[in-house]
Amino acid sequence: MQHLILLSLCLLLAASAQAQKPHPCKSPPLMVGRISVTYPKEALFAYERFTYDALGQRVRVRAEGLYQNRSFHDDLLMLFREEVMYEISYRNHSCKKRALKAPFQPIQIPRDAELQAQVIVGSSSGPGQGLLVNNWIGEVPETEGKYFMTFTEFGCLPITSLYYTDKTGWILTSFFDLVIGIEDPQEFFPPEFCATSAAVEEGDVVTDFFQALLRRDDDQ
Amino acid sequence: MQHLILLSLCLLLAASAQAQKPHPCKSPPLMVGRISVTYPKEALFAYERFTYDALGQRVRVRAEGLYQNRSFHDDLLMLFREEVMYEISYRNHSCKKRALKAPFQPIQIPRDAELQAQVIVGSSSGPGQGLLVNNWIGEVPETEGKYFMTFTEFGCLPITSLYYTDKTGWILTSFFDLVIGIEDPQEFFPPEFCATSAAVEEGDVVTDFFQALLRRDDDQ
Numbered sequence A, B: 001m002q003h004l005i006l007l008s009l010c011l012l013l014a015a016s017a018q019a020q021k022p023h024p025c026k027s028p029p030l031m032v033g034r035i036s037v038t039y040p041k042e043a044l045f046a047y048e049r050f051t052y053d054a055l056g057q058r059v060r061v062r063a064e065g066l067y068q069n070r071s072f073h074d075d076l077l078m079l080f081r082e083e084v085m086y087e088i089s090y091r092n093h094s095c096k097k098r099a100l101k102a103p104f105q106p107i108q109i110p111r112d113a114e115l116q117a118q119v120i121v122g123s124s125s126g127p128g129q130g131l132l133v134n135n136w137i138g139e140v141p142e143t144e145g146k147y148f149m150t151f152t153e154f155g156c157l158p159i160t161s162l163y164y165t166d167k168t169g170w171i172l173t174s175f176f177d178l179v180i181g182i183e184d185p186q187e188f189f190p191p192e193f194c195a196t197s198a199a200v201e202e203g204d205v206v207t208d209f210f211q212a213l214l215r216r217d218d219d220q
Helices: A001-019 A209-214 B002-020 B209-212
Strands: A031-037 A044-053 A058-067 A070-078 A082-089 A094-099 A116-122 A131-142 A145-152 A160-167 A169-180 B030-039 B044-053 B058-067 B070-079 B083-089 B094-100 B114-122 B130-140 B143-152 B159-163 B169-180
Touching: A082 B209, A116 B130, A131 B114
Parallel strands: A116 B169, A169 B114
Antiparallel strands: A031 A044, A031 A169, A044 A058, A058 A070, A070 A082, A082 A094, A116 A131, A131 A145, A145 A160, A160 A169, B030 B044, B030 B169, B044 B058, B058 B070, B070 B083, B083 B094, B114 B130, B130 B143, B143 B159, B159 B169
């Protein structure tokens, strides 16, 4: 009888130990926050404020930074369901409308990512002194890319994403000042002066988010 | 009278706003934790466990990693007050004793560092989802180096240190799994087999911590 109790206790502990190991999670569908992007090979260093709605597949990004030693400022509204992207300039009261033929990529840990390590950023010795995070690694077969992602254990919030391919080199994205929810739902409406702007130009198609950020215009 | 009350309220708020701005702080004198070091120019990638005693000016580091594509393992005991460093190998039961002519550098934000930004790593939307940190920048006139440091607001714990000189390129140090206090005070005693080892060799002087880590031996 004692052996049976011991065995069942061991099995129970083994099962809960298995359950304790983190699994890839999905981040909250509504978020606002800030990002810094470092992309040395293209000499792109950007600092962005974003509003993110995974339910409506909408992203608004206000970016500023350096691209090949020239400063830039961008205000982009991406409506993935409508397959349209607006480049907004409040200064010039102008709006460029482009076709957006990119699939919406929610912020999440890929399902086939492997847990590399769970660590505490800072310390668990006192309140407010540390943050429990999980490091995930994996590969993207289509691009022969490798990624290294850090998400919080509680809330599944993105912290950093490091992406590497031979073609691109390293691209480091750091997230901070995240708030769950949308501060202003009108962020996803194009401003009024966009209504009068031209229709989507023929052949002017954006196929991914990075491409959108990298297509600098001289008027900015 | 009302004006006077309003004025004093404004002055009070201004004073507390001034006081709210973080100032360079000193980290706890006793810590254990882990570090990852990335030093691309020397092709050094190390992962270290350390025990740190700023009161006794003693550091024990167990490092493993890659140096110029060769793996290494180090066990170093640095006693800065005694000006001696032990290179310990439990496998070979051997000990190398070296003169350590480097000033002890406590983990701290330099006094003349400037606050770059206060940010939340993760989110403040839920408990356990974020960490309030301060980013500090500054220069080291002697080496013409620049540094970028992140420390927690609560507890003044190190998170990352990015150091740059034209000579060295970037050196990135990330701290994690920090615990305030010393788990085992005997970590600072050299093992018994060190007592029989040779005295400090003439001319075998270590002048800084990095030099100690970079002087790889073939027997390791």
